[in-house]
Amino acid sequence: MCGIAGIVNLGHQQPIALDALKRMVSIQQYRGPDETGAYFDDYIGLAHARLSIIDLKDGTQPIHNEDKSLWIIYNGEVFNYPELRQELLKCGHKFYTTSDTEVILHLYEEKGTNCLNQLNGQFAFAIWNSKKRTLFLARDRVGILPLHYTIHNQRLYFASEIKAIFANKEINRSVDLESLDQIFTFWTTLPGRTVFNYIKELPPAHYMSVSPYEIKIDKYWDINFSSNTETLKIKSDDLVNEISETLMDSVKIRLRADVPVGTYLSGGLDSSALTETVKKNFNNELRSFGVRFENKDYDEGCFQNEMVDFLKVNHSEIIASNDAIGENLENVLWHTEKPLLRTGPIPLYILSGLVNQSGYKVVLTGEGADEIFGGYDIFKEAKIRNFWAKDPDSKLRPLLLGRLYPYIFKDDRLKQTLIAFFKNGIDNPDDPFFSHNIRWKNTSKIKNFFSEQVKDSIKDYNSYSELKKLLPANYFDWDTVSKSQFLESLIFLSNYLLSSQGDRVAMAHSVELRVPYLDHRVIELLGKVNSEIKINGLNEKYLLKQVFKNRLPSNIVKRWKNPYRAPIHKALLSNNLNLVKEFCSEDAINKTGIFNSVKVLKLINKLGKLDKAGEFDEMALIGIISTQIIHKNFIEDFNATRFESDNFDQFYDFRSINDKLKKVL
Amino acid sequence: MSEITVVKEFIIENFLFGEEEQLLLDTDFFDEGIIDSTGVIELVSFLEERFNISVDDEELIPENLSSLQNINLFLQKKLNKKDA
Numbered sequence: 001m002c003g004i005a006g007i008v009n010l011g012h013q014q015p016i017a018l019d020a021l022k023r024m025v026s027i028q029q030y031r032g033p034d035e036t037g038a039y040f041d042d043y044i045g046l047a048h049a050r051l052s053i054i055d056l057k058d059g060t061q062p063i064h065n066e067d068k069s070l071w072i073i074y075n076g077e078v079f080n081y082p083e084l085r086q087e088l089l090k091c092g093h094k095f096y097t098t099s100d101t102e103v104i105l106h107l108y109e110e111k112g113t114n115c116l117n118q119l120n121g122q123f124a125f126a127i128w129n130s131k132k133r134t135l136f137l138a139r140d141r142v143g144i145l146p147l148h149y150t151i152h153n154q155r156l157y158f159a160s161e162i163k164a165i166f167a168n169k170e171i172n173r174s175v176d177l178e179s180l181d182q183i184f185t186f187w188t189t190l191p192g193r194t195v196f197n198y199i200k201e202l203p204p205a206h207y208m209s210v211s212p213y214e215i216k217i218d219k220y221w222d223i224n225f226s227s228n229t230e231t232l233k234i235k236s237d238d239l240v241n242e243i244s245e246t247l248m249d250s251v252k253i254r255l256r257a258d259v260p261v262g263t264y265l266s267g268g269l270d271s272s273a274l275t276e277t278v279k280k281n282f283n284n285e286l287r288s289f290g291v292r293f294e295n296k297d298y299d300e301g302c303f304q305n306e307m308v309d310f311l312k313v314n315h316s317e318i319i320a321s322n323d324a325i326g327e328n329l330e331n332v333l334w335h336t337e338k339p340l341l342r343t344g345p346i347p348l349y350i351l352s353g354l355v356n357q358s359g360y361k362v363v364l365t366g367e368g369a370d371e372i373f374g375g376y377d378i379f380k381e382a383k384i385r386n387f388w389a390k391d392p393d394s395k396l397r398p399l400l401l402g403r404l405y406p407y408i409f410k411d412d413r414l415k416q417t418l419i420a421f422f423k424n425g426i427d428n429p430d431d432p433f434f435s436h437n438i439r440w441k442n443t444s445k446i447k448n449f450f451s452e453q454v455k456d457s458i459k460d461y462n463s464y465s466e467l468k469k470l471l472p473a474n475y476f477d478w479d480t481v482s483k484s485q486f487l488e489s490l491i492f493l494s495n496y497l498l499s500s501q502g503d504r505v506a507m508a509h510s511v512e513l514r515v516p517y518l519d520h521r522v523i524e525l526l527g528k529v530n531s532e533i534k535i536n537g538l539n540e541k542y543l544l545k546q547v548f549k550n551r552l553p554s555n556i557v558k559r560w561k562n563p564y565r566a567p568i569h570k571a572l573l574s575n576n577l578n579l580v581k582e583f584c585s586e587d588a589i590n591k592t593g594i595f596n597s598v599k600v601l602k603l604i605n606k607l608g609k610l611d612k613a614g615e616f617d618e619m620a621l622i623g624i625i626s627t628q629i630i631h632k633n634f635i636e637d638f639n640a641t642r643f644e645s646d647n648f649d650q651f652y653d654f655r656s657i658n659d660k661l662k663k664v665l
Numbered sequence: 666m667s668e669i670t671v672v673k674e675f676i677i678e679n680f681l682f683g684e685e686e687q688l689l690l691d692t693d694f695f696d697e698g699i700i701d702s703t704g705v706i707e708l709v710s711f712l713e714e715r716f717n718i719s720v721d722d723e724e725l726i727p728e729n730l731s732s733l734q735n736i737n738l739f740l741q742k743k744l745n746k747k748d749a
Binding site for chain 1: 706
């Protein structure tokens, strides 16, 4: 994978500075440490930092077509490129590399924007038509790879990461308070938003067409579910076989690389299934990598070890200590570029460091299986609450929640108050956000920590209204679980799981993640299946378990699903660290102006005394500290000129007055 | 200071972090999301320690703990029983 960056003159007439693009590439060089390249003409500057994975020798970017009228910079992998290449050869296209990059370029030449429907992969790219002076920017279906942009003074700036846009000092850097409102409700921003004013993200499955006259953004694909009457309702062997074959092919094409490919192995069903598929079918020498926790409450070592013994895989692991989690928070936020309400990304940042040190650039991971196959507790919770809503006075129905959360319901002292908590909203099962409302309401309480000034600025803003506009027309025909799956996929999948906990913390150490469960063929197939089969009773990911029931130890298939989590208050309030002193002192809080320092200090004081903290207090703590760090490092202390770099390794200069000519003149 | 004032101060300090405007006598802690499940344990531990009472499992129901008003009634009952 790689980093891309570009500046396009929309009406602006001044030449684009070469140094600007050098800085934009340099600041995100970890995305592509192997080589750099650029294309310049009088209207555009395109730059690329490459992590070489396919066609190591000749895949240097930018890449052009036969007559050099089309130029591409590209971050990603298109896994079905050999098949597409064969078709394009038959149509008469000529290739000068064996890369997937060149395949995309010729496919675009052949099909225009429709090329996107044929790509199976993860990508963000820009194609410049130098004859027509049009630019085509596109992002993969589920948003595995990032692509940000802004328009300033009649120029379009775009880049994989926001910091590359900020590397231009003319770009305004300030926190978008409405986005902050979203993060402290939904755990992340809604598609298209970032935490910074004026900086947008091209949403998943969207493309942007830029011409001298207009900028247009369109959607080319959507995660879809069938309405209740049209779904597949039978648990047939044929269905299980079809899923098995599709997954097998998804893994197979994701192993296409000219470097070795490893896997992440946590000991959960999803990563165990992937590791088994690769080891038993494609690569007996497979290496796997896993996270262990010093704090036993979070550790899954016994399941991980069971899988390592079962598969005899060459496994390496990191042990995430509380101190290591706290120490790495600031580095991780430099990469996530948004506040966090969880520390889960930090161990994965440490893990990608180990992958890099082990000489690996690519790993397969199990992300997406929970969204697509129906794995999260919140789906089952929605199912139970929906059942309870039909008889709200029932004493027995809410007790089903105890099967879902045995670890908290086992405490008899908590049972009745927990039931009262889950009863919230039960009188309105037709609410479009029925499944998520109690979580969002709980998270929203963090907004009570906002300063009066911030509260006043966003008092008329309603994030739910913005979310409602993003729901597809047929959303209301879906059952409760499908709606819940859609919300998870729309909000959490791309903007948290695949970015803050995925691409960003992997690319920080130049590691590419590949996600076989998010092959669009898998998503489309499961979209047709009734949720009663996906979650059979309260048995989550039933169909995935059917595929792997004879291929994995029964302990792994039948095990209770633990959500992946990492310690928070013990890690951030450690005496060995100065996180609170540095970022959350009364002065620091008042200087930023986002939070009320009196309340924040009361929270820190309370948590400092507790051995076990409540979920809300922990979310508030990491949310506040991470917002403070983001503000300091991206707004207060950001130095755009710090990132100078060497010349590009490959440079195509088509400017009418270029540097050579300047010397002559 | 009355018992309920002491409880109110504890809730304002620990769950509302100083913001008292939204807390009325009949504000429902669970409906308003002021106290979650771990919060209940914190609250009950405080009541037991501060008023030297023991709260049984079957007494841990929203009717006893969901608002200042309910806590007040519950506390009076417990304290009277202790004195008797």
